[in-house]
Amino acid sequence: MSEAAPLLALRGVTKRFGGVNALTNVSFHVAEGEILGIIGPNGAGKTTLLNCVSGVYKLDAGSIQLRDRRINGMAPHHIAGLGIGRTFQVVKPFQSMTVRENCAVGALFGSREAHMAPKAAFAAADEILELVGLAPKARLPVGSLTIPDRKRLEVARALATKPRLLLLDEVMAGLNPVEVDEALEMIRTVHGNGVTIVLIEHVMRVVVGVCNRVVVLHFGEVLAEGEPGTVLHDSRVIEAYLGEKYAQRQARAEKRDD
Ligand SMILES: Nc1ncnc2c1ncn2[C@@H]1O[C@H](COP(=O)(O)OP(=O)(O)OP(=O)(O)O)[C@@H](O)[C@H]1O
Ligand SMILES: [Mg+2]
Incomplete structure (x- = not known):
């Protein structure tokens, strides 16, 4: 008996912008139920990768499969309808609407049940806002939200499309340590609800805290892949991305733990 296909499989994914090789021959998979981290320096191709998976960009070469279905070449709304939700690095809510309305829009237009009635969409939105901890702020206009709450809303909007695979682009950026802990808790809750x-x-700290596996991108190529404990100790990853300071801090922390 053959093993079930991974939830998502990238093979030889290549994307160029003019002379820039944003992604070159990138291959990896995502298993159902895992939390996979993508790390790497600025400009490594991380956001481009998400844009390729969600159909925003067409590939120059390679393929992307959701289970046994090839999704590269499909329109973004079609891919969303197959169960891949995403956030954007630059948060783009509908400013004039409330938190609840923003989330309901996601439920209305992103759902596989294409003709979801508004009442059902609001009910779905309320459930999701509860899940991400935004229920008390449901009636506020989006413009009044703090940065961490905007990030929560971004996750809520992605969840409203009922994804089985959720792609998050730097949802911790700009958060203080306490807010990072709260966001980590939110990710664990979402994951606990069966979302890969x-x-x-x-x-x-986030990568070590929640990821089962990590893929390191560097100049658009996969530099390393594996469990966080191994990958973050890899001398090539330290040299290309984490830096000597990180390695020294880590070594000191491990000494203390002995
Ligand atoms: N639409 C585009 N047009 C032209 N070049 C692009 C476009 N999108 C990305 N690039 C280039 O592709 C490369 C990868 O960019 P990308 O945004 O994917 O990096 P990233 O890893 O997400 O970086 P960061 O950590 O800063 O968000 C960069 O050189 C970037 O300038
Ligand atoms: Mg990016």
């Missing part, structure tokens, strides 16, 4: 997650992250 791929997250792009610069905060290593």
Whole structure:
């Protein structure tokens, strides 16, 4: 008997912008139920990768499969309808609407049940806002939200499309340590509800805290892949991305733990 296909499989994914090789021959998979981290320096191709998976960009070469279905070449709304939700690195809510309305829009237009009635969409939105901890702020205009709450809303809007795979692009950026802890809790809750997650992250505490596996991108290529404990100790990853300071801090922390 053959093993079930991974939830998502990228093979030889290549994307160029003029002379810039944003992604070159990128291959990896995402198993159902895992939290996979994507890390790497600025400009490594992380957001481009998410844009390729969600159909915003067409590939120059390679393929992307959701289970046994090839999704590269499909329109973004079609891919969303197949169960891939995403956030954007630059948050783009509808400013004039309330938190609840913003979330309901996601439920109305992103759902596989294409003709969801507004009442059902609001009910779905209320459930999701509860899940991400935004229920007390449901009636506020989006413009009044703090940065961490905007990030929560962004996750809520993605969840409203009922994804089985959620792609998060730097949802911890700009948060203080307490807010990072709260956001980590939110990710664990979402994951606990059966959603597979791929997250792009610069905060290593998050990567170590929730990711089962990590893929390191460097100049658009996969530099390393594996469990966080192994990958974050890899000398090539330290040299290309984490830096000597991180390695020294880590070594000191491990000494203390002995
Ligand atoms: N639409 C575009 N047009 C032209 N070049 C682009 C476009 N999008 C990305 N690039 C280039 O592709 C490369 C990868 O960019 P990308 O935004 O994917 O990096 P990133 O890893 O997400 O970086 P960051 O950590 O800063 O968000 C960069 O050189 C970037 O300038
Ligand atoms: Mg990016």
